[in-house]
Amino acid sequence: MEPKRLYRSVNDRVIGGVCGGLGNYFNVDPVIIRVVTAALFFAGFIGLLGYIIAWIIVPAERG
Numbered sequence: 001m002e003p004k005r006l007y008r009s010v011n012d013r014v015i016g017g018v019c020g021g022l023g024n025y026f027n028v029d030p031v032i033i034r035v036v037t038a039a040l041f042f043a044g045f046i047g048l049l050g051y052i053i054a055w056i057i058v059p060a061e062r063g
Contacts, residue, residue: 007061008054016055 009020012030019037023030040047 006058008058010061016051017060018051018054018058021058021061022054 004025006025007021008017009024009030010017012020012023014020014034019033020030022028022033026033037047037051040050
């Protein structure tokens with residue numbers, strides 16, 4: 001059995017697919033991840049910084 005890996009989503013993306021990929025990885029609705037990211041953004045830009053870093057580091061899923 002192959003271990004579960006984190007990828008950016010190519011199907012469920014709004015900007016970069018990071019929240020969609022996190023939703024798939026944790027088996028959670030990506031909208032919840034997006035709301036948490038937006039809340040962290042307004043709470044001091046940590047959400048934006050984390051999103052940009054994840055966008056750079058996490059590879060896109062294979063199509």
